[in-house]
Every structure is written in C-alpha cells, then in structure tokens.
Amino acid sequence: MPWSNTELARFVDRLELARETAARNFPERxxxxxxxxxxVMGADLRPALTWPGVPSQAAFADALREAHLPEWLARYSxxxxxxxxxxxxxxxxxxxxxxxxxxxxxxxxxLTTVExxxxxxxxxxxxxxxxxxxxxxxxxxxxxxxWNLAKRRYLERCVDLFGSRLATAGxxxxxxLPEPLLAxxxxxxxxxxxxxxxxxxxxxxxxxxxxxxxxxxxALFIATSASTPLRAEVRGGRPVVVLTEHDSVRTxxxxxxxxLDPVHLYRTHADYVRLSKDLVRRGxxxxxxxxxxxxxxxxxxxxxxxxxxxxEELEALGQRGLYEENGRDAPSRxxxxxxxxxxxxxxxxxxxxxxxxxxxxxxxxxxxxEIANLALKELLLLRGYADSEFGDLFLYSRDDLRRARVNExxxxxxxxxxxxxxxxxxxxxxMRAFLGETLDNVRPLAHALGWDEWLVPLDEIAHGAPNAxxxxxxxxxxxxxxxxxxxAEAISRLFDERRVQVASDIELIRRELPxxxxxxxxxxxxxxxxxxxxxxxxxxxxxxxIQLQPSADDVTREVVLLASRLIxxxxxxxxxxxxxxxxxxxxxxxxVADDLRRGGLEVRVFAEGPFPALLATFPGEDPAPxxxxxxxxxxxxxPDESQFTPRLDGQYLVGRGAADMKTVAATYVVWMKAxxxxxxxxxxxxxxxxxxxxxxxxxxxxxxxxxxxxxxEGQPLPALMIAGERTGERGDELVxxxxxxxxxxxxxxxxxxxxxxxxxxxxxxxxxxxxxxxxSRLIEAAxxxxxxxxxxxxxxxxxxxxxxxxxxxVFNLTPDRAAMxxxxxxxxxxxLGGLVDLMxxxxxxxxxxxxxxxxxxxxxxxxxxxxxxxxxxAVRETSGxxxxxxxxxxxxxxxxxxxxxxIVWGQSGLAPHAAGERHYLPSILPYVRxxxxxxxxxxxxxxxxxxxxxxT
Numbered sequence: 001m002p003w004s005n006t007e008l009a010r011f012v013d014r015l016e017l018a019r020e021t022a023a024r025n026f027p028e029r030x031x032x033x034x035x036x037x038x039x040v041m042g043a044d045l046r047p048a049l050t051w052p053g054v055p056s057q058a059a060f061a062d063a064l065r066e067a068h069l070p071e072w073l074a075r076y077s078x079x080x081x082x083x084x085x086x087x088x089x090x091x092x093x094x095x096x097x098x099x100x101x102x103x104x105x106x107x108x109x110x111l112t113t114v115e116x117x118x119x120x121x122x123x124x125x126x127x128x129x130x131x132x133x134x135x136x137x138x139x140x141x142x143x144x145x146x147w148n149l150a151k152r153r154y155l156e157r158c159v160d161l162f163g164s165r166l167a168t169a170g171x172x173x174x175x176x177l178p179e180p181l182l183a184x185x186x187x188x189x190x191x192x193x194x195x196x197x198x199x200x201x202x203x204x205x206x207x208x209x210x211x212x213x214x215x216x217x218x219a220l221f222i223a224t225s226a227s228t229p230l231r232a233e234v235r236g237g238r239p240v241v242v243l244t245e246h247d248s249v250r251t252x253x254x255x256x257x258x259x260l261d262p263v264h265l266y267r268t269h270a271d272y273v274r275l276s277k278d279l280v281r282r283g284x285x286x287x288x289x290x291x292x293x294x295x296x297x298x299x300x301x302x303x304x305x306x307x308x309x310x311x312e313e314l315e316a317l318g319q320r321g322l323y324e325e326n327g328r329d330a331p332s333r334x335x336x337x338x339x340x341x342x343x344x345x346x347x348x349x350x351x352x353x354x355x356x357x358x359x360x361x362x363x364x365x366x367x368x369x370e371i372a373n374l375a376l377k378e379l380l381l382l383r384g385y386a387d388s389e390f391g392d393l394f395l396y397s398r399d400d401l402r403r404a405r406v407n408e409x410x411x412x413x414x415x416x417x418x419x420x421x422x423x424x425x426x427x428x429x430x431m432r433a434f435l436g437e438t439l440d441n442v443r444p445l446a447h448a449l450g451w452d453e454w455l456v457p458l459d460e461i462a463h464g465a466p467n468a469x470x471x472x473x474x475x476x477x478x479x480x481x482x483x484x485x486x487x488a489e490a491i492s493r494l495f496d497e498r499r500v501q502v503a504s505d506i507e508l509i510r511r512e513l514p515x516x517x518x519x520x521x522x523x524x525x526x527x528x529x530x531x532x533x534x535x536x537x538x539x540x541x542x543x544x545x546i547q548l549q550p551s552a553d554d555v556t557r558e559v560v561l562l563a564s565r566l567i568x569x570x571x572x573x574x575x576x577x578x579x580x581x582x583x584x585x586x587x588x589x590x591x592v593a594d595d596l597r598r599g600g601l602e603v604r605v606f607a608e609g610p611f612p613a614l615l616a617t618f619p620g621e622d623p624a625p626x627x628x629x630x631x632x633x634x635x636x637x638x639p640d641e642s643q644f645t646p647r648l649d650g651q652y653l654v655g656r657g658a659a660d661m662k663t664v665a666a667t668y669v670v671w672m673k674a675x676x677x678x679x680x681x682x683x684x685x686x687x688x689x690x691x692x693x694x695x696x697x698x699x700x701x702x703x704x705x706x707x708x709x710x711x712x713e714g715q716p717l718p719a720l721m722i723a724g725e726r727t728g729e730r731g732d733e734l735v736x737x738x739x740x741x742x743x744x745x746x747x748x749x750x751x752x753x754x755x756x757x758x759x760x761x762x763x764x765x766x767x768x769x770x771x772x773x774x775x776s777r778l779i780e781a782a783x784x785x786x787x788x789x790x791x792x793x794x795x796x797x798x799x800x801x802x803x804x805x806x807x808x809x810v811f812n813l814t815p816d817r818a819a820m821x822x823x824x825x826x827x828x829x830x831x832l833g834g835l836v837d838l839m840x841x842x843x844x845x846x847x848x849x850x851x852x853x854x855x856x857x858x859x860x861x862x863x864x865x866x867x868x869x870x871x872x873x874a875v876r877e878t879s880g881x882x883x884x885x886x887x888x889x890x891x892x893x894x895x896x897x898x899x900x901x902x903i904v905w906g907q908s909g910l911a912p913h914a915a916g917e918r919h920y921l922p923s924i925l926p927y928v929r930x931x932x933x934x935x936x937x938x939x940x941x942x943x944x945x946x947x948x949x950x951x952t
Contacts, residue, residue, distance in 0.1 A: 005444075011386045012448040018181035023094050023519060030092025031176050032378050034103045036363065037080060037087045037169035038127040040064075040114055045134040045232075045241065045488050047084035047167070048125055051117065059083035062146045068113055072529055076106065079144040081155055081166045086110065086127075091522045092174065096374040096454065098516070101509050102523050103171075104367060108506050109535040111499055126495045129363030130228035130250045132167045133241050133491065154287030162255045170250060171225070171361040173374055174297070175210075175381050176354060182206065200352040204269035206385060207353035211266045211296045213384040214377065216394040216423035218293040218360050219407035220438060222248055223415045223431050224461060225361040225373050227468035230476075230486065241491060243476050243484045247415030247469035250362055251408070254291070258405070259284050261292045263398045269353065272296065276349045293360050293408060296353040356381065360408075364498060365468050367505045368457050368594040375454040379442035390441070393424045416467050436462040453597060456605075457590070463607040465590055466583035474583035475570060478641050493645065497568055503537040504565065508598055510536075555670065556924045560653055562595070563666035563919070564646040566632065567655035573611070574694040575636030585691040586612050588632040592669055592689060599673030606709070609700020611692035616672060618682035623710070625719040626685045626867050626938060629703065629893045630665040631693030638915045652910075652918035659909025663919040664724035664927075665689055667907070671931055683935030693893055696747055696854045703896040704856075720867040721902045723894040727886060728908025731918075734926050735879045737886030738872060739904040743796070744858035745891035746824040746832050748839065750774060751849040756816035767818040768805040774842060775800055775820065781838050786830045794887050796826045825891060828858035828900070856891075859900040867938060868903060874934035879926060 022029060040048040040060060051063035060083050065074045080087045088110070090102040107127070114125040136142075140156050147155065158166060186202045214221075226247035233242050246252060260279065264271045279285035358377055365373070384390050394400050403421045410418035411431065418431040429437075439458060446452050461467060466474070472494070479490040513524060530536050571588040572581045589612040593603045596616045606613040611633075617624065634657040637643035643656035653663060668687050675683065692702050701709075707717055727736035752774075754767040779798060782788065786796035805818035822839070826832055832855050843850045861868055875883040888894070894902030907927050908920035 008386075008444055008448060012445070014184065015178070015181060015382065015449075018178035018184065019094050021180040022178040026179060027521065028091075029176075029179070030094050030099070031178060032094075032096050032099045032374055033090045033092040033174045034099050034374070035087060035089045035172040035174065035357075036103055036106060037085060037171070038107075038110060038129060038363070039132055039167060039169050040084050040086065040125055040127050041132075041134065042126070043124045043488065043492060045239075045491065047082070047132060047134065047136060048114075049083050059144045059146075061086050061144045064113065065146070068117070069109075070529075070533055072526075073109060073533075073535075079146050080169075081158065082138065082142045083144055085167065085169060091526075092176070093522070094178070094519050096378055097371045098520055098523055100367065100370045100374060101513075101520075102526065103370070104502065104505050104509065105523070105527060105530060105536070107363075108502050108537055109530055111502060112535045112537065124492075126492075128495065128498075129169050129171075131169075131231065131253045132164065133230055133232050135232045135234050135239050136164050136167070138164045138167070151287075154289075157286055158289060165253050165255050168250045168254045169363065170254075170359065171363055173358040173361060173377055175214075175356045175358065175378055177206070177381065177385060201269075204353045207296045207356055208266050208269045208272060210356045210381050210384055211294050212394050212396050213391040214356055214358055214380060215266070215292070215294040215396070215404060216391055216400075217380060217438065218358070218404060219411040219418070219420060220431070220435055221358060221360040221373065221377070222251055222293075222408055222411040223418060224369075224376075224435065224458060224467060225365060226251075226412070226415045227362040227364045227472060229469045229473050230491070235483075235485070240485045241488070243473060243480045243486050245473075246413050247467065248362060248412040251360070251412035256291055256293075257284075258401075260290055261401065263401060264396050265292070266296065267396050273350050280349070291359070293404075294356060294358050297355050297357045298351045298353060362468070366457070366501070366591070366594060367508070368454075368598070369468070371454050372457040375446075375451055376438070376442065376458060379446055379449075379451065380438070383442050383445055386445075391424065415469055416461060432462050432464070456597065457594065460586075460590055460593075460605055460607060465586045465607065465612070470583045471587045474581050474587070478570065478637075497565075499537075500565060500568075504561065506536050512598075553925055555674075555928050556921055558670050559663065559666045559924050559928075560921065562669060563653060563658065563663040564655070565591070566662040566666060567646040567653075567657050568644055570637070570641070570644045571633050571657075571691065572636050573633035573692050578636060580611075580633075580695075582610065585633055589614055589689065589691050592632065592665070595669060596672065596687075599669075600676040601672055606701040606706060609705065611690070611699055611701055613688065613690040613701040613703075613706055615706065616669075616687040616689075618672075618676060618680075618686075620680075621682055621684075623715045624684040624686040625716065626683075627718040627721045628668050628685060628687045629721050629723040630661055630668055630687070630689045631691065631893065632662065632665055632689055633691045633694050634660070634662070635694050635913045638913075643915075643917070649918065651921050653921055654916070654918045656917060658919040659726050659917050660912035661725055661906065663909070663924070664726075664906050667924055667927060667931075668724065671928055675932075675935065681939055683939050685935060685938070690893065696745065697893065697896070698854045703893045707896060707898065717898045719901060720861070720865055720871075721894055721897040722871070723892040723902065723904045724906045725888065725890065725892045725904050726909045726912065727888065727904055727906045728920065728923055731908055731910035731920055733908045733920070734923055735875065735883070735930070736906050736908055736923065736927070737884045738875060739886040739888040740861045740863065740868065741828055741887040742859050742892055742894045742902060742904050743887075743889060744824075744826040744828070744830075744832055744856050744895055746822070746826065746835065746855045747853040748822045748836075748855075749819055749851045749853065750822060750839075750843060751817065751819045751851070753817050753847070753849075754815070757814050759812050759814050767815060768803070770846065770848075771803060771805075771818050771820045774846065774848065775803075777842055778822070778839065781842065782824075782835060785835045785838060786824070787827055793889055794827070796824065796830045799823045799825075825889070826858050828860040830858070832857055856895045857900075859895050859897055859902045861897075861901050861903050865901055866941065868901075870937040870941065871903065871905065871930075871934050874937055875930045878929040878933050 042048060048060040051060050061079050064086060065077055077086055077088050088106040090099050093099045110127050114127055117125050138159055143152060143155050182203055183199060186199055228248050228250040229244050229246060231242050231244050231249045233240055262275050265275050266272055361373060403423060407420045410420060416431050420429050420431060420434055422429045439455060439462060446455055476486050476490060480486045513527060566588060569584055569588045570581055571585045573585060593605050593614045596603045601616045602619050604615045637656050646653060646655040672687055690697060690702050692699060697703050711717055727739055752767040752770045782798050788796055800820055801823055802821040806815035836855060839850055872883050888904040892904050894904050907923040909918060911917045
C-alpha cells in the first residue's frame, strides 16, 4: 500500500469505530448485501410457467409470492422479468459473511418451497442459477401479472428488444461505507479540500469514484464467480443442453448494449446526471435498464418524488373524461404510462448516491467462495476510499471502457485462463496473476481488519485452483456425449448435489449462529422464523439413497454426510485410457480445507505442484509429532459415472472412494473439528491429505514432497505417521488391524527400440520379444534380491502390469518400440536399491531405457515407539480386546514415514478400485473412540518434541 502503516492503522481505527457507531445508530443499515435471482424449472428443464395445481392464468412467480411464501419472507422477494423467475434481496449487514449467510437461508427456503410443490404430482421442480437450460419463446404473456403498469410496460419493451436473453439469473452485490465514516471525514477535511461540499455531494463523488474502481475489476469478479458453462440449444429439432468451453454463458447471454454505458458516465457525479438524463431523453434508457456491470445507486426509492398511479386509477380517469380538452380525447393510457416512466426515471437519477451495485456474480458457489468474493469487493471499496491514488488511472475514458469490455468478454469466455489488458498499467496480464496482484493490494487492509481467512479461497484460485465453472465442467465431461450434449438426468444430479450442499451449509450456519454476536441480530430473527415454518433443511436433508437409519449415532451420521459429499466429487487421479481430473482433485482438497477452516482448524494448502494437498493443525500448536495420513483421490469409476452417486446398501456406504479412502478421510476431518470444539490442550496430532496417492505420489505435492518442504523450513518431522487405509480386509470387522509393517513400492518402465519395416520383406528387430526375454531374466535375478516365495501373501512380489508394442489392427508393419511396466512390492527387509542396480545392469548392455517412476522401501515401525504404544493401548481400551497386529500388503503413504516409523490403521470395507466398492459403517464409531483415546494418551504423556528428522 502506498500509505504508511501508521496511516493504515489510523484508517482502520476510524473505520472500526464508524462501524460500531453505525451498527448502534442505524442497525437496519449495513455495508454489504446481496440480490439473488433464480430460474425455476421442471425435471425436463422447461421453465415453470404456473404453480402446480393452480389455474393456468396464475404465473408461477405470482403464485409463489402470494400463496406459498409467508408474508414476512415474501417481503424479501420480488418478481422478475419472466413468470418462472424470482429475486430475493438480503438485509444489509456490517459483515460480508452475514449477508452471504442470509442469502443461503433464502436459497434453502426457496428450495424447500419448490420441493413441497413437487409433491403435488407435477414432478420435481428445481431452482437454478444462471441462464435457462431450455430454449423458450417469450412474449408479453411471459411477464408476471403482478407488476404495476409502468413496470410492466418497461418490461414489455425489454422483452421486445431482447427476448429470452433476459432469462438469466445472477447475483448483485450492494456495497457502501459506514455513514458515520463519511460524515466524520467530511467535517475533518481541510477547508481547501472541503469546498462548499454538503454530505450528499461528498457522498456522490465518493460513490462515483468507487464505481469506476470496481468497474476496473469487473472482469475479475466475472471470472472468480463464473459457474455457467451450460447452454441451451436446438439440434436436429430437439432441445439439448451443451457443455461449452465458456465459463460464464450467463454473462455472454444477457444483453449489454454499449450505448447504455457512455464514455465518462462515472467520471463525476455531474457527468452521471448529465449523461443519464440524456440517455432518458433519447429513449436509450427507458427504465431500470442501465445494465452496466457496476453502477452507483441510491439507498432507497425517492418515494415522495415518484408518481405512483395504478392501471385501475388511469382507467377510471379515462372513463370519466376528466382530462378531455377542447373536444380532444385525453391522452391514451399508454401515453400516460410512458410519461410516468420518464418522470420517475429523471426523479431517480438526480438523488444522492449511497451504494455501489456490482452485477457480475453468479450463484451455485461454495459458501466460503461467496464470502471471499463479497469481502474482496468491500475491501476494494475501502482501499479506494482510503487511498486516493489507488485505481485513479481508470477514469471511464473511451480507452478505459474499451479495455474493460474486452476484459469482461475474455473473463466470460475463458474464466481464470483469460489474458487481460491490465486496467491500470495497460500491460498484458493473466487473470490468475491479476487476481494475485489484487489480493496483494488489499491484503494489509484485510489483515488489519482480521479478514485474512475470508480471502483464502481466492488465494487458492490465484494459485491454480479451479473456479466453479471449471468444477462443473470436470464433473460433467464424462457424462457428455461426443457432441458435448449433457442429458437432463446428469444435470438433475447437479441439482441434487446443490441441494445437499445447501443443507450442509445450513447446518454449518446453524451451529455458528449463536456465536455471531449482535451484528447477526437481523439474521437470527429471520432464522428463527424460518425454523418455525420448517423451511430450513436439517442434516437429514440428503438424497434418500444416503439417509441413515434413525438409530445411527451422531458421529457416524456426520462422517457419512461428509464422505458422501466427497464421493460425489470425481477426484480421479488414475484412469485407464484417461487423464487425471485435476480440477476435481483440487475441488476435493479445497472442499475439505474449507470445512476444516470453518471448524476452527489452521489449514495450509500446498498448490505448488500439479497435485494439491493440505496440512491441518490445531490452532496455536507447535508442529505435532504424529501425522494422520489420507488421500482424497480415487481411481477411475467402474463401470461408469454412477459410482460418484453415493448410496447406502444395508450397513455399507457404496461409491467410488468409499473404502479407499474418503470415509476415513471424512472421519479424520470430523474428529479434528470435534476435538477443536472441546478446546485445549489439543492432542499432538495433525492431518495430511494428498491428492495423488493412487499414482504413487511421485509428482508434487505428494507426501514425500511435503516432508521435504517441512524439513527445509526447519520443522520437526513426524515421530509417527498413521495411514488410515483400510485394515479391515474382510469387510465386516468393527476394529481394523494395526499394521506395524507396510510393503514398499517400486514402479519402473523398461523400453526397447528397434527398426520399423514391412513384415514380409524387412522383419526388423522383434522389440516385443526382447522385453519378454528381459522379463524372464529379471525374474530370475530378482530371486536373489527379494523374498519372492513364502507360505503366505506376506512376501515380496514382482509384476509386469503391461507390455505394449505396435498398433492394433496393423499387421504388416514391425514395431520399432515396445514398453513394459514393472512393479515390485517389497518386504521392509528387502532393500530396493540393489534391485534397481540389477535392473540397470540388465538394461544397459541391451540398449534398453529404464525409467524409474518410484522407489520406496517398505517400513517396519519400532514397537517401542511411544506413540505406537499409545495407539495400541487406545485400541485395547476402547475395543475391550487386544489389538490385532497385521501387515499391510498394499503400498500406502506410510512408506514415506521418516526412519520407517509408519503404521497403517483404518476401518473396514470391501472391493476398493472395483465396481462394488463399499465401506462398513459400523466400523466408524469404534475408530473415532480409539482415535480420541489415543489423543488423550498422547497428550497426557507429554512426550518431548522430536528433533528435526531427515528422511533416511
């Protein structure tokens, strides 16, 4: 920041005092609020024109507000352009999260209301953000009848001009400054700077400048909130939904005529008044169609300056002939309606500005990202107000507007991958880099206000995490056909996932609400009414397929809820013939990181490599000596994407990743949040979750990379690592084995090259046979290096998972290259270094290429390790019997444990990586009890912190 730390501190002190004063004197006001729009549609994605069971002349939105919402709730809503659309407006709040929380409350109430309508036999109704997913023909009959005459005529003209392009539902953020701050600053201006300014004039200039500043960042707001990659089309006479490469189809759809956004519109307030009146007189602006991405607004309607005449009043005047003159008929009702519109428009223009409205955002986002987006806007408003030099190069000139529109179009098309023209420096800059720069610009202010945590989701996006559009695209790509068409059933699953997300958010807010303080008074009062009306979902508001029996304990219920949401994220890192779904892996890590942060944990996300990871710790603690290990990635689904729809089958949770290992990962998260709520002293444990366990953690950021990074930072490395992989192999054990030994893993590829030729006259070298012979020699030589024989499965193994050469269907051409995969799973006593030397000695004389993918020896935890002893004691005490000691055949992340001090201890499940993958739910609670007791024993023992350990 260009101003000094002293100036920043002084401004923050004034701001905080102004907030306190405003909250005390003007509790009905606030500094941030949201307007939210939705389209309501049926299961076939057609917009809901009428309410089920209501005569057809009653539009859906009219019936919703008049007959199905309680009066206290309906007053927060209003009609929109079309019969199937609805808009809600939150109260203004003095804290961004509170506005977002109330927005989520409204979404929950709407979902509950339309779901109740669905029970009337009309099929399911859905409320969805963004653009329509069904092509429609619209006309004046599509406009709700509840609008007054002037508004209806305005909407009719809009529909005539733009048609169904108006059927887009977005989010508008309203931002303002605490009123006392403006008053105090005005009267403390030096006389030379104050001029004869009144408060209204001062306020007008402040918000005109704020509008310019936020408009300069509008492309960024579009990209970070983009969530509409779907588009309705007609192909072959059939309506379809197409998954596009665009991030914000909504932005690309909604009309944005440049003539409504003239040069210098917000250069000063005087310019705004002059140019706006000119637009009205020329008929370009004929209502509330000043559709700029950012616009200045008044605090409320100037009721005393507006003409309010109903259609019925005009009809009565006309029938009585009271305005006939000299034999001439009175002006028509349509002429009078136009005059009212023009008068009211001019009355609205020249009134004091009191807020800035940002109209760029889209719905359907995670709760934390919505908070981050709103907080960033408010921070930019504050930074621009406090620092007169910040953003002063964007003057709403012709060049400024041209760059802004180009940037906004790029953001709508390619989101976070867009390249921009910097709004201030005019240099080329990537969207993620611009986001990072913007966050840096407000970070000192955010830190001084204690808002750092709210910006974390945007920090993660700046470092490569996907936005919502990318996550939706990743989710739907496997379900789209080769023409990118997505069937309604797949989109319906998106609706269900959103409903579960909202239910989970409501549970979170319900838990936090008592501690939010007096600023949340408006939210608390509304929440109480919504609860009483049974409009808010509970934790049981899951799809029927994953509802637990009433007898299920609370811990199991919470774990299953979280695990089910993780299973629904297709975080595939290994898929035959496919690529890793990187956006989904990032989404899974971010989802868990957000959940942990909301639970009060300190979370560090590692996004330095292609695969993300997170490390969660209890607040204020030194690096804990025990690390719980898990992973959030999975192998590809079998047989199809239905594996990402979790369901219950008796006592099992079924779905991809249920057994390997999203249920245990969810258990860790639930346990850490519960332990955090109890308070200190906290157990000496931390949680590490990675996103690339299945492919072997060879690329950053796997477990070894994070351990190396922590070592470079001088942090003590773990004295014990516990991998939570499945150790109830039978699938019905209440308590899994505690495996003190875990086999190592070597993966390599051996490649041979030869000469290509016609198989009839130039046989060439048989590279396939060369590798087959090398395989035989390698097996024979490995017998002297590894214990390959034994009476049980606990022995070293060597396998050759693939041997590829040539091209399928090509018979008359000898291949010139072949490749063979090698995988070795070794006992802890069988050291892999000697085997690698042997492989190289066999490869080099033959001219083969050897590519070593991974090589980690097995581990055997020292039984005398004090933390291992605590774990065994905890299992013994909570289960009532001696723990079963085992050996883990599958290679796990425990093999990376420093000095071999790794244990594998998990729950029970069946068929990991297979079509019937499932997790045994009765094994959750015993595991949590043992984990809790382990934490107690480790805390009580007060084991000294280990020295910094280097991996050997």
